[in-house]
Amino acid sequence: MSSPKSLPTLRARGAPLASSEAQRALLRSLPIAREFDDALGSPLRAARIDVMQINVGKLCNQTCRHCHVDAGPDRREVMSRETMQLCLDALARTDIPTVDITGGAPELTPHFRWLVEQVRALGRHVIDRCNLTILETPTHRDLPEFFAQHRVEVVCSLPHYARLSTDRQRGDGVHERSIRALRRLNEVGYGDGRSGLRLVLVTNPVGAFLPGAQASLEAEWKREMKQRHDVSFDALYTITNMPISRYLEWLESSGNLKRYLDALVAAFNPAAARGVMCRSTISIGWDGTLYDCDFNQMLEMPVHASAPRHVRDFDRAALEARTIEIDRHCFGCTAGAGSSCGGATT
Amino acid sequence: MHRPHYYDEHDLGRFGEVGENAPELAKKFFDWYGAVFADGALSAREKSLIALAVAHAVQCPYCIDAYSKDALEKGSDLDQMTEAVHVAAAIRGGASLVHGVQMRNKANGISM
Numbered sequence: 001m002s003s004p005k006s007l008p009t010l011r012a013r014g015a016p017l018a019s020s021e022a023q024r025a026l027l028r029s030l031p032i033a034r035e036f037d038d039a040l041g042s043p044l045r046a047a048r049i050d051v052m053q054i055n056v057g058k059l060c061n062q063t064c065r066h067c068h069v070d071a072g073p074d075r076r077e078v079m080s081r082e083t084m085q086l087c088l089d090a091l092a093r094t095d096i097p098t099v100d101i102t103g104g105a106p107e108l109t110p111h112f113r114w115l116v117e118q119v120r121a122l123g124r125h126v127i128d129r130c131n132l133t134i135l136e137t138p139t140h141r142d143l144p145e146f147f148a149q150h151r152v153e154v155v156c157s158l159p160h161y162a163r164l165s166t167d168r169q170r171g172d173g174v175h176e177r178s179i180r181a182l183r184r185l186n187e188v189g190y191g192d193g194r195s196g197l198r199l200v201l202v203t204n205p206v207g208a209f210l211p212g213a214q215a216s217l218e219a220e221w222k223r224e225m226k227q228r229h230d231v232s233f234d235a236l237y238t239i240t241n242m243p244i245s246r247y248l249e250w251l252e253s254s255g256n257l258k259r260y261l262d263a264l265v266a267a268f269n270p271a272a273a274r275g276v277m278c279r280s281t282i283s284i285g286w287d288g289t290l291y292d293c294d295f296n297q298m299l300e301m302p303v304h305a306s307a308p309r310h311v312r313d314f315d316r317a318a319l320e321a322r323t324i325e326i327d328r329h330c331f332g333c334t335a336g337a338g339s340s341c342g343g344a345t346t
Numbered sequence: 347m348h349r350p351h352y353y354d355e356h357d358l359g360r361f362g363e364v365g366e367n368a369p370e371l372a373k374k375f376f377d378w379y380g381a382v383f384a385d386g387a388l389s390a391r392e393k394s395l396i397a398l399a400v401a402h403a404v405q406c407p408y409c410i411d412a413y414s415k416d417a418l419e420k421g422s423d424l425d426q427m428t429e430a431v432h433v434a435a436a437i438r439g440g441a442s443l444v445h446g447v448q449m450r451n452k453a454n455g456i457s458m
Contacts, residue, residue, distance in 0.1 A: 205418065206423075212421045217391075
């Protein structure tokens with residue numbers, strides 16, 4: 001395997017798969033045993049909205065090889081303060097308990113801290129999807145203290161507790177910087193199990209295979225992270241890589257695409273399908289468009305036309321009655337133990 | 347049917363066919379096999395690494411394919427997997443070498 005180097009985004013390279021239509025067409029071109037709607041047997045319907053996930057943009061300080069957002073330093077799509085205010089207005093009209101802020105590196109969005117403060121002022125729980133290395137940049141070194149002050153749950157990406165696998169996926173030096181950032185989060189009280197400052201690690205496979213059993217891996221990760229790096233955390237989420245964007249490009253170029261999609265289809269789990277996150281989440285894009293999940297967002301598949309499609313028209317009842325938009329990539333969330341932003345679903 | 351090689355990776359997916367002529371025996375095997383690899387006193391990940399090492403010792407290409415993937419899926423990395431292969435290699439090498447004592451016994455027994 002080659003040494004990991006930082007890749008430009010699909011967009012910056014003008015790669016064919018920079019287009020969401022091209023991604024969906026590539027997935028649809030493959031012969032598979034059955035379609036997702038056949039596997040489900042009946043339409044997938046929303047159940048409720050427990051989580052408002054806000055993707056504040058595609059700007060990121062990393063260009064991970066598997067990124068489903070095609071995020072990177074060259075991306076300029078970030079949520080304006082006006083659109084954030086629309087999200088807050090919608091939130092204030094509901095009792096949705098949790099706001100899950102993601103990106104890109106969400107912290108790079110100019111009004112990120114203001115958004116966190118406003119959501120907390122509404123009394124809602126905030127999750128920040130953090131790539132860790134952002135905490136090492138000079139302008140963001142105080143984020144651990146900011147997170148602790150606002151009781152933000154920090155959900156961090158780390159492919160493996162060993163250096164090699166992490167750097168292979170996320171770039172040279174990312175592991176070392178991530179460990180330093182985790183230690184700083186520990187220093188302000190995160191992950192000690194008593195402070196209530198919740199620190200979650202997210203692992204996803206470094207390659208064309210499914211993640212392992214979450215509970216079993218969590219016990220080992222807690223032991224290894226403590227022994228190897230003196231880092232503590234509260235929970236480990238395992239997430240299946242979704243065959244879209246840069247990971248889709250890698251699957252195709254490495255000759256793994258058909259085999260991986262077949263593995264996802266073969267591992268379809270009806271119990272996982274019942275617990276998929278889109279049934280209890282609404283995903284908001286940087287421009288305010290509403291989606292069933294972050295993956296549909298990247299494939300530019302907005303919510304069903306029967307529901308409002310922009311946050312300015314947010315109607316919780318209509319959104320909770322919606323049918324979820326599906327396509328072949330949805331096999332990624334329903335394989336094995338299931339996969340969601342909260343880890344395994346079964 | 348033309349088969350260019352003795353081993354064909356697609357045959358791994360047909361493993362279950364071995365039960366077609368002895369279903370009860372196959373069921374006993376696969377039930378036992380599944381139980382062996384479940385979390386127990388050893389974790390499923392540790393058992394997967396043992397299986398990977400044994401796969402190299404018995405030189406089974408199907409098993410190497412299956413347990414390379416399985417070990418990764420269970421959270422092992424290439425460093426750990428490589429060490430497991432070295433364990434298998436050390437036992438194989440040591441097993442040959444320790445028979446050198448038998449060789450010496452025999453040689454000494456029949457030598458003047």
